[in-house]
Amino acid sequence: MNTNDELRVGLVADTHGLLRPDARAFLLGCDYIIHGGDVGEPKILDELAVMAPLIAVRGNNDTEPWAAHLPATELIRVGNVFVYVIHNLAELDIDPGAAGIRVVVSGHSHKPMVEERDGVLYVNPGSCGPRRFKLPISVGEVIVSGSAVNARIVDLSGGVHAAAVKR
Secondary structure: OOOEEEEEEEEEEEOOOOOOOOHHHHHHHOOOEEOOOOOOOHHHHHHHHHHOOOOEEOOOOOHHHHHHOOOOOEEEOEEEEEEEEOOHHHOOOOOOOOOOOOOOEEEOOOOEEEEEEOEEEEEEEEEEOOOOOOOOEEEEEEEEEEOEEEEEEEEEEOOOOEEEEOO
């Protein structure tokens, strides 16, 4: 865990039953871990939960009985920031800005994204599970310091995939 006022939130999504060793290594030292859905196997949640407090939502492929306890959405507070988690961003049915939400974390598309719109930071860490098409294998993080957020996506094959956004 961080010793200063910063909180590091590790982001994964679309593991589809595969948590790669390099994804595990990236998540070491996180204060929280968010899984944006399509977990695939309950063992993934078990592995993540021993690393840091875990927030996970159900993805469209999480249809087995073990996943029934996973919520479709989750709202959490990280420091002074509210974070909303949903698997498919297209199903977002609230106005995050009006609700006081600063960060929306999603999955589903397997496409990594960091984008700020109307004061809300949207982050999709992409997929760190089985490769889909030619999309990267990636993870993400959000650093919260007071009410400021900084997000980035890391391509596990090397380098930062999406530009970091600081606010």
